[in-house]
Amino acid sequence: MAIPISQMWTVSTYVLKKRLSGTKRYPLVLMLEPLFRCNLACAGCGKVQYPPHILKKQLTPEECFAAVDECGAPMVSIPGGEPLLHPQIVEIVQGLIARKKYIYLCTNALELKRRLPEFTPSKYLTFSVHLDGQREHHDYSVCREGGYDIAVEGIKEAVKRGFRVTTTATFFDGTDPNSVRSFFDEVMGMGVEGVVLSPGYSYDKAPDQNRFMGRARVRRLFRAILSNRKPTWKFNMSPLFLEFLMGDRTYECIPWGMPAFNIFGWQKPCYLLQEGYADSYKELLETTNWEEYGVASGNPKCANCMVSCGYEAPAVIEGFTTLKGFWAMVRGTFSTYPDQQALKLLSEPAPHGPATLVNIESPERSLEETHA
Amino acid sequence: MTAEVHKYTIAQVEALELAPAAEHEKLEGWVPDLATEDDLRHALSQALDYRGDVTLTLKNGERIEAFIFNCQSGPTLAESFLQYFTPTSPEKRKVGYADIARVEFTGKDRAAGKHWEDWVKAYNEKKAAGEKNIALHPEAL
Numbered sequence: 001m002a003i004p005i006s007q008m009w010t011v012s013t014y015v016l017k018k019r020l021s022g023t024k025r026y027p028l029v030l031m032l033e034p035l036f037r038c039n040l041a042c043a044g045c046g047k048v049q050y051p052p053h054i055l056k057k058q059l060t061p062e063e064c065f066a067a068v069d070e071c072g073a074p075m076v077s078i079p080g081g082e083p084l085l086h087p088q089i090v091e092i093v094q095g096l097i098a099r100k101k102y103i104y105l106c107t108n109a110l111e112l113k114r115r116l117p118e119f120t121p122s123k124y125l126t127f128s129v130h131l132d133g134q135r136e137h138h139d140y141s142v143c144r145e146g147g148y149d150i151a152v153e154g155i156k157e158a159v160k161r162g163f164r165v166t167t168t169a170t171f172f173d174g175t176d177p178n179s180v181r182s183f184f185d186e187v188m189g190m191g192v193e194g195v196v197l198s199p200g201y202s203y204d205k206a207p208d209q210n211r212f213m214g215r216a217r218v219r220r221l222f223r224a225i226l227s228n229r230k231p232t233w234k235f236n237m238s239p240l241f242l243e244f245l246m247g248d249r250t251y252e253c254i255p256w257g258m259p260a261f262n263i264f265g266w267q268k269p270c271y272l273l274q275e276g277y278a279d280s281y282k283e284l285l286e287t288t289n290w291e292e293y294g295v296a297s298g299n300p301k302c303a304n305c306m307v308s309c310g311y312e313a314p315a316v317i318e319g320f321t322t323l324k325g326f327w328a329m330v331r332g333t334f335s336t337y338p339d340q341q342a343l344k345l346l347s348e349p350a351p352h353g354p355a356t357l358v359n360i361e362s363p364e365r366s367l368e369e370t371h372a
Numbered sequence: 373m374t375a376e377v378h379k380y381t382i383a384q385v386e387a388l389e390l391a392p393a394a395e396h397e398k399l400e401g402w403v404p405d406l407a408t409e410d411d412l413r414h415a416l417s418q419a420l421d422y423r424g425d426v427t428l429t430l431k432n433g434e435r436i437e438a439f440i441f442n443c444q445s446g447p448t449l450a451e452s453f454l455q456y457f458t459p460t461s462p463e464k465r466k467v468g469y470a471d472i473a474r475v476e477f478t479g480k481d482r483a484a485g486k487h488w489e490d491w492v493k494a495y496n497e498k499k500a501a502g503e504k505n506i507a508l509h510p511e512a513l
Contacts, residue, residue, distance in 0.1 A: 041508040043491035049423040049483040052513045053459040054439050143491050144507035173390065214388025264441040264455075264464075277442045277455070295386075298379030304391030 002166075002194025002234035006123060007075075007102050012320040014074045019321050025256045025285055027073035028313045031271045033262035034059040034092060036081040040108050042142050046201075048081060055081075057263045061091045067261040068101060071281040077128075077258075079106040079271075090118045097124045104128040106168060108142065112154030116161055126164040126236075128196060129155050133169060134183045152190065159191040166236045168196040173213045177224035178346055184233045194236030197225075199245070201272050201307045214304050219247035220345065227342030229335075237308065239332025240315035240325065245306060246337070249315070253294030253302065257313025259284060269293045271309040273301055400424065400481040406474065409449060415475045416443055416454060425459070425479030430471050437478070438465075445469075 011028065018026045035058040038048050048055070059067075068076055076096055083089050084107050096103050102124055109129045119125065132141035135148040158165045167187045171180065180197075187195060199218045213221065222245040235242060243249045255270035265277035266284040270293070278284040294302055294310065305311075318325035399422050404415040419426045420443045428436045438456035446452040452469035491508060498506045 037513070038510060041486075041510045043486055043508065044488045045486075048510075049486070051425050051439055051459070051479055051482060052511070054457060056513055057457070057462075140495075143495075145505050147507075212391035214390050215386050217389050274441070276444060295380075295382060298381065298385075300378060300380055303380050303385050303388060 002236045004123060004164075010074050010100075010102065011316065015317055015320040019317075025254075025290075027071045027257060027259050027281070028316055029075040029077050029258045029309075030068060030071050030073040031258055031260040031309060032059075032064055032067060032076050032078050033080055033260060034064060034078065034083060034086045034089070035263070037085050038080060038082045038108075039085060039110050040082070040142050040144060040147070047079075054263070058086055059261075059263060061088050061095055064092050065095050065099070067266075067281070068096060068099060071259060071261075073101075073259075075102040075104070077104040077106060082108055082111070084111040084115050093119065093125060097122050100124065102126070104166070106130065107154075108147070109151035109154035110147070112151070113157045116154075116157055116163070119163070121162040121164075123164070126166055126193070127155075127158050128166045128168050128236075129158075129192075131167045131169055131183075131187065132171075133175070134179055134186065137179060137183075155187075155190050155192060165190075165192045166194050166196055167192055168198070170198050170200050171221065172200045173217065175221060177221060180225050181346075185230070188232050188234065194234040196236050196308075198308055199304075199306050201305055212304055215306060218245065218304075218306050222246050223339070223342050224345035227337045227339035229337055231336060238312055238315040238319055239329050239335075240319050241308060241312040243328075243332060244311055244315060251311045251314040251318075252296055253305065253310035254313050254317075255293055255310050256285060256288075256290065257317075258309040260309075272305065272307060398481075399477045400479075400484065402477040404475055412449070412469060412472065412475075413445060413452075416440070416469065416472070417445075419443075419475055419477070420454070422477060422479075423482045424477070427476040427478040428456075428467065428472055429474035429476075430467065431473045432471070436465075436467070439479075 015028070035055075036048050036050055037055045037058070038045075078089075078092075080086075083105055086092065089105075093103060093105065104126050106128045107130065109127075112127060112129070129151055130142075131148065131151055132138045138148040138151070139145050155165055155167070169180075169183070184195060199222070200212050222242075226242055226246050240249060244251055253270075258271060259281060260267040260271040261281075265279055266281055267274060268276040268278060268284060269288045269290065273293070278287055291297060293299055295305075302310075319329035320326065397418070399418060402418075404411060404418075406412045406415060419440045422440075425437050425439050428438055430436070436456070436458060438458055440454050440456045442455035444453050449470040450468065453466050454469070455464050455466050457464060494508075495506055
């Protein structure tokens, strides 16, 4: 089990209290973006395409704390940009730990090893290191040779110092599922607590619009990746959400479950779409036309989305508010998901797509691995 | 979402192999003709999506270089406003649609030239030239 019991207890009691109090909409994770500045320049990134004066702006610690206090989410994810470039990131993290929030500090880890002495290990703090696959895949993905090795150094040092560490990967069209499975072996061998993974989302502001999988292709890829798991693989995500990615479950998007706050305000309606901003979480809840978003709405901007910020919250809520969901969550935590059909997917030729534009040598495929 | 947007059925969405792509027009340098209210609303909607600064000229003659991040479009221009940052001011600012006379897409499109294919081409060329530690670097701020 990748997620500590204390964190599960905090989230489960929070969800149950909200359910018992009849609260219709409430946040599970605050996506707190303190800045958009980044020390990578990944081609196609949909998050950092801003003029310099916007990239220089950052939230103050007080603004971060006010957002956290207002929405009350038990978990805070700090993406960006690169949060370790924020000059007051240590103060922000300390303030959130003092509030007993479970923090996922998302970082490309280029600065992690150097900055680690400024942080103190805590059950509330996890470094969530961006690794998009094996060395060659990651380096191409982030457009920097050597990026993987620097990140891995940071991971190993953080693990050695007793920090909680996870890795986060985003997969695009053309991803080789066999390589991803080998990648899981590699990162678990580094001693990380678990892996977080996501299909890419076609951000409107992304320079490229042709690398994003539709739902059918996402399900096929994740079925190939996540079936026939090795017992050593741990995932720092809801097992029900992973089943959603594999096509075994359906959920409706609840974007208010993981709201986003950044220098512009509270983002409408979610972390991925930018259709306006509210000055408070209350205003966000009251002024967003929620029925216009999610797959059921037919909105084409939501058509390919299977991302956690919309679909993991309903999985978590189901897991903690229904007996059936709870049992499925327990079963999913320990299952290896044996699936002969998925094994066949793994023996298909390497997929073609924009992600394979680079000539990466495929890792050697082991029969043992595919039959794990 | 406007009424004209093509909506997908759930069956269509579930069967999608590739995501529908957003079309980005080349807006850098564009100065839209604002003959009607609809022209203004369309131009401001494009400015909201634009990945660079625009210059707004107000009806009182003031010119504002702005990164627009929020458009609240109401039933009338008087009830509609946008929010923006300027390169020199730390605070968010707000202006009503009814006060805007001209919109110019003067700033650089920050996504231009940042396609995946551009990176692959650059990488292959540098590799062929024997370069080591090939990387793209963020622009200096």
